[in-house]
Amino acid sequence: MSTAATDALQTPQTPNTPDQTAAQTRLTGRPRSRAGIIARFAGWDFLRNVRMFEATFFIVVLPAALYLMFGALAEYGDQPAGHGNVTAYQMVSMGVYGAVMATSSMAGSAAVERQQGWGRQLGLTGLTGPGYVLGKVLVALAMSVLPIVVVYTVGFFTGAEMDSAATWFSSAGLTLIGALPFAFYGLAAALLFRSEAAVSAASGLLVVLAFFGNLFMPLTGTLLEIAKFTPLYGVATLARWPQLEGTIVAVQGEPQSDPLGLIVLNVVAWTLVFALICWVAARRTTRRG
Amino acid sequence: MITRAETTQTAPTAPQDAGTSPSGTALHATGVHRHFGSVRAVDGVDLSVDRGEIVALLGPNGAGKTTFLDMVLGFTEPTSGTLSVLGTSPQRAVRAGRVGAVLQTEGLLADLTVKETVSMVAACHPRYIPVDEALERAGAARIATRKVKKCSGGERQRLRFALALLTEPDLLLLDEPTAGMDVRARQEFWAAMHAEAERGRTVIFATHYLQEASDFADRIVLLRQGRVVVDGSVQEVTGTGQRTLSCRWIGPGTPQALAVAHGIPDDVTHQGDRVRFTTGDTDALARSILTDGLGEDLEIAAASLDQVFLDLTADTATETTTDTADSTEQKGR
Numbered sequence: 001m002s003t004a005a006t007d008a009l010q011t012p013q014t015p016n017t018p019d020q021t022a023a024q025t026r027l028t029g030r031p032r033s034r035a036g037i038i039a040r041f042a043g044w045d046f047l048r049n050v051r052m053f054e055a056t057f058f059i060v061v062l063p064a065a066l067y068l069m070f071g072a073l074a075e076y077g078d079q080p081a082g083h084g085n086v087t088a089y090q091m092v093s094m095g096v097y098g099a100v101m102a103t104s105s106m107a108g109s110a111a112v113e114r115q116q117g118w119g120r121q122l123g124l125t126g127l128t129g130p131g132y133v134l135g136k137v138l139v140a141l142a143m144s145v146l147p148i149v150v151v152y153t154v155g156f157f158t159g160a161e162m163d164s165a166a167t168w169f170s171s172a173g174l175t176l177i178g179a180l181p182f183a184f185y186g187l188a189a190a191l192l193f194r195s196e197a198a199v200s201a202a203s204g205l206l207v208v209l210a211f212f213g214n215l216f217m218p219l220t221g222t223l224l225e226i227a228k229f230t231p232l233y234g235v236a237t238l239a240r241w242p243q244l245e246g247t248i249v250a251v252q253g254e255p256q257s258d259p260l261g262l263i264v265l266n267v268v269a270w271t272l273v274f275a276l277i278c279w280v281a282a283r284r285t286t287r288r289g
Numbered sequence: 290m291i292t293r294a295e296t297t298q299t300a301p302t303a304p305q306d307a308g309t310s311p312s313g314t315a316l317h318a319t320g321v322h323r324h325f326g327s328v329r330a331v332d333g334v335d336l337s338v339d340r341g342e343i344v345a346l347l348g349p350n351g352a353g354k355t356t357f358l359d360m361v362l363g364f365t366e367p368t369s370g371t372l373s374v375l376g377t378s379p380q381r382a383v384r385a386g387r388v389g390a391v392l393q394t395e396g397l398l399a400d401l402t403v404k405e406t407v408s409m410v411a412a413c414h415p416r417y418i419p420v421d422e423a424l425e426r427a428g429a430a431r432i433a434t435r436k437v438k439k440c441s442g443g444e445r446q447r448l449r450f451a452l453a454l455l456t457e458p459d460l461l462l463l464d465e466p467t468a469g470m471d472v473r474a475r476q477e478f479w480a481a482m483h484a485e486a487e488r489g490r491t492v493i494f495a496t497h498y499l500q501e502a503s504d505f506a507d508r509i510v511l512l513r514q515g516r517v518v519v520d521g522s523v524q525e526v527t528g529t530g531q532r533t534l535s536c537r538w539i540g541p542g543t544p545q546a547l548a549v550a551h552g553i554p555d556d557v558t559h560q561g562d563r564v565r566f567t568t569g570d571t572d573a574l575a576r577s578i579l580t581d582g583l584g585e586d587l588e589i590a591a592a593s594l595d596q597v598f599l600d601l602t603a604d605t606a607t608e609t610t611t612d613t614a615d616s617t618e619q620k621g622r
Contacts, residue, residue, distance in 0.1 A: 031415040040412040048409075052400055117396030121452065123364060124383055124390055125413035 037126050042135040046142050055105065055143075058203065063098035063147050064154050067091055070216070072158035082244035084162035089240065089249055091155035092171050093215040096239045098147025099179035100210075100232065101203055104186030106140035108199030111190035137183075144179045148172050162243055170242040178235035178267060182206075184274035185231070191281035206232075218249050228258070231274075234266025314376065315340045315460050315491035316361060321370035323356050323515075330356040332515030333370070338493060340459070343486055345502030346495040347598070348512035354495040355393060357512070358464050361493075362390055375459055386414055386456030391449045393464040399438035403429055403448050406437060410452050417455040427451035428481045442469030446478065454485065461485065463494035467501065479505055499598040503527050527597055533590055534574050535565040540583030547574075547583065 032040070049055050071077060071090030079086045113119070114132070122132060152160075152172060162168050189202035210216060213232025214224075227233050237246065237258055246258040316338040323331040331353040338344050346354050359365045360372055363379035374382040382388050397406060407424060411417040424430045427450040432440065440448065446466055453461060466482075467475045482505065486492050496502055502509050502523070509526045511519035519526060538544055544564040548557045551574055556567040564584070566574055571589050578584045 037413055037415065041409075044409040044412055048398070048401065048405075113398065117392065117394035118398060120364065120392055120394055121396040121410065122413055124362065124388070124392075124452075125410060126384060126386070126415045127413040128384075 032126070034126070034128070034131065038131045038135045038138075041122075041127055041131070042138040042142075045135065045139045049106070049139060049143060050146075056146075059098050059102045059105070059143060060147050060150050063094040063101070064151050066097070066216075067094035067151050067154060068158070070094075071155070071160065077159055081249055082240075082247055083164075083167050084243045085160065086249070087158070088155065088160040088162050088243060091151055091160040092175065092240050092243065093236060095148045095151045095172065095175050096178065096213075096232070096236050097206075097210050097215050098151060099144040099175050100182045100235065101206060102144035102147060103140050103179045104182040104189075104206060105199060105203045106136065106143050106186065107183035108186030108190040108202060109196065110136040110140075111187050112194065112196050112199055115190070115194055140183055141176070144176060148175055167242045171239050174241060175235075175239040178238050181235075181267065181271035181274060182231075184271065184278050188274055188277040188281060191278055214248075220250055224248070228262075228266070231266070231270040234263050234270065237263045238267060313339060315342065315374070316493065317371075317373045318357075319371045321357070321360065321372050322368045323353075323360060323365060324368045329515050331360070331367075334512070334515070334517055336510060336517060336520070338491060340491050341489055343492045343505065343507045344494075345506035345509045346493060346512060347497075347499060347502050347509055348495075349497070352512040353515040354512055355464055356515075358390075358462055358493075358495060361462060362388065382460070386416065387458055388460045388462065389453035389456060389458035390462040391446065391453050391464065391466045393468070397437050397445060397448065400436070402434055402436050403440065403444075403451075404433040406448060407451050407455070411455050414456055418457055420455075423451045423454045426454055426481065426484070428477055443471065443474035443478070446470060446474075447481075450478070450481065458490065460491045460493070463492070465495055465497065467496075475501075499527070531567060531569055531591075531597060532571045533565055533567050534571045534578075534587065535560070535563045536578060536584030536587045537562055538564045538584050540578070540581060542583070547577065551577070 067090055071087045071094070074086070074090070077085065077087035077090075081089045119132065123129075127135070152168065162171075185206075186199060186202055189198050192198070209230055209232045212219075212223075212227040212230040213236045214227055215232060215236055219227050237244075241260070241263075246260060246263065248256045248258065250256070314337060316336065318334050318336045321331055321334045321336075322329065334353075334357060346357070348354050356365070360367055361374055361379055363383050372379060375387050379388075398409075401409065404420065404424060407420045407429075411420055411423075417423075421430070421433075424433050427447050429444070429447040429451045432444050432447070435444070437445065437448070446469070450466070453463075463482075467478055470478060479501075482492065494506070499509075503526075506523060508522055509519065510517055511526070544557050544559075544566070545554070548554050548566060551566075551568065551570075553566065553568045558565045558567075563586075568574055575587055575589065578587065
C-alpha cells in the first residue's frame with residue numbers, strides 16, 4: 001500500500017517535460033532578438049507603404065512635381081533669397097510639404113490598422129505593443145526622409161542653390177524635426193474618427209494648412225498675419241531658417257522677418273495642441289480600441 | 290450523463306502538485322470573471338483542458354465566448370480568478386509562440402497578398418516554420434499570390450489559419466472559424482484542422498453550431514451568461530435521450546394538461562394541426578395518448594441537434610434566472 005502511494009505521488013514528477021514541446025522543436029533557426037523583430041517589422045511595413053501608390057504619390061511624387069512647377073521652372077527662380085535662391089526656397093517648401101504628409105498619414109494609418117484588428121493579429125507575435133510603436137516611428141521617419149531626399153536631389157540638379165552644404169543639410173534636418181509633431185496631427189484624426197477615410201481627409205486638409213503655412217505662394221497682408229498662427233507656418237519658417245534666417249520672402253513691399261523665438265513657440269504650441277487632442281481622444285476611446 | 294458545472298469541481302487532478310499542471314494542462318481557469326462596468330461578460334468560469342483535447346466552446350451570442358478567449362490570449366486580464374495557459378501566464382505563452390489563434394476580427398491588411406501577409410507576420414515571430422509550409426497546411430497555397438482585399442470570407446479564414454500555424458503552437462484557439470464559409474469551404478477547413486489536431490495540438494474552438502461541435506470536438510463546453518452550464522463529452526451532451534413526440538390532438542382536455550401531468554409543462558409546441566412534445570420518456574407519453582385516445586398519427590423522433598442545443602440553453606435559462614436576476618443582455622464582441 002505504502003509503495004503504491006509513493007509511486008502515485010512520484011509519477012506526476014516523471015513526465016516533467018521541459019517547457020519546449022515536441023512540436024516546437026521542429027522549428028528551425030535561432031530565435032530572433034526583440035530588436036531584430038522590430039527591425040524586420042519596420043522593414044516590411046516600409047516596403048509595403050512605399051509600394052502603395054496612393055501613399056507615395058502624395059508623399060513623394062506630388063511634392064516633387066509641385067517643386068518643378070513652382071520652383072525649377074519659374075522665371076524668378078534665379079533671384080537671390082537669403083543664403084540661396086528662390087528655387088531653393090521652393091524646394092525647401094515642398095520638402096516640408098512631403099515630410100509633413102508622410103508623418104501625418106503614417107501615424108494615422110498606423111492607428112487605424114491597429115484599431116481594425118491588425119494590432120490584435122500582431123499581438124499574437126513576438127512584437128510587443130511598444131515594439132509596434134517604435135517600428136511605426138521608424139517607418140514614419142523613413143517615409144518622411146523620402147520626399148526630402150527626392151525633392152532635394154531634383155532641386156540640386158534643377159538650379160536650386162544654397163551657399164554651403166551645411167545649409168542644405170541643416171534645412172533638411174530641420175524639415176525632418178519639424179515634421180514629427182504632425183504625427184500627432186494624423187494620430188488625432190485616426191483616434192477621433194477611427195477610419196482610413198478620416199486620415200485621408202486630414203491629409204487633404206494639410207493642403208489648406210500648407211497654403212497658410214506659406215508653402216505654395218508668398219502671402220502678404222492680412223492673410224500673412226493669419227498665417228503666422230497656423231501650424232505649418234512655424235515648421236516651414238524653421239526649415240527655411242538656414243537659408244533665410246526668418247526673412248519673409250515677398251513679391252513686393254517692405255521685407256519683413258520673423259523672430260526665431262516666435263517660430264519655435266508656434267511649433268511647440270501646435271505640438272502640444274495636437275498631442276492634447278490625441279490624449280483626450282485616446283481616453284475617450286472604448287475598451288476594445 | 291452531462292455534468293452540471295456546479296458539481297464538477299475537477300475531482301481527478303486536484304492535487305496542487307507543481308509538476309502535474311504545467312506539463313499536463315493546456316488551459317486551467319479557476320473562478321475567472323471579466324466584468325465591463327456592470328456587464329458580467331464572463332461570470333465565474335472554472336475550466337480545465339488537458340493537452341491534446343479538442344474542445345468546442347458553445348453558446349449563444351453574448352455568452353462570453355469571445356471575452357473568455359480574449360483572456361486566454363492575454364488581450365484582456367480577468368477581473369478576478371486565475372488563468373494559466375500551458376502552465377504559464379497567457380501573455381508569456383503567446384509571446385513564446387505556443388498559442389496560435391484564428392481571430393474573429395478583421396485584422397488583415399488589404400494591400401498585401403496572402404503570402405506577403407504570412408511572411409510579414411512570420412517576420413514578427415522569434416521563430417517560425419517555412420511560410421510555404423504554413424500556407425500548404427492551411428489550404429491557402431493556391432491563393433498565395435492573391436491580394437487580401439480580393440479574398441472571400443472563407444479564403445481570409447484560411448489565411449488566418451495559416452498565420453495561426455506559423456509557430457507550431459501547442460494550443461490552437463479558433464473563434465467561430467467557419468463564419469462566412471460555404472458548406473464546401475467549411476468541410477475543407479475542418480479537414481485541415483483534423484490534420485493539425487492529429488499532430489497532437491490542443492484545439493479550443495468557439496462556435497454557434499452544435500453540429501460543428503459534435504462533428505469535430507471530443508468535448509463540449511456550453512457557456513451561457515458568462516458561465517459554464519454544461520461540460521461533457523459529445524456523446525453525453527448530444528445523446529441526452531431527448532425525443533420529440535408529435536400527434537394530431539383529438540382527445541378531451543388540452544395538450545398542456547397532459548404535459549403538466551407528465552412533468553414537462555414547458556415542452557409543448559403547436560405546428561399546424563399537430564402538437565409536439567419534447568421529453569426523455571416518450572414511451573410513457575405515447576402510452577397515455579394511445580390508451581386515453583387523446584391523439585392519432587403519432588411520430589416519435591430523436592431530437593435534432595439544434596433542438597438539443599435549444600433545450601440545453603433554455604433549460605439552464607430557467608435554472609439560472611433566479612440567481613442572475615440582473616442578467617443584462619451581454620455584448621459578445
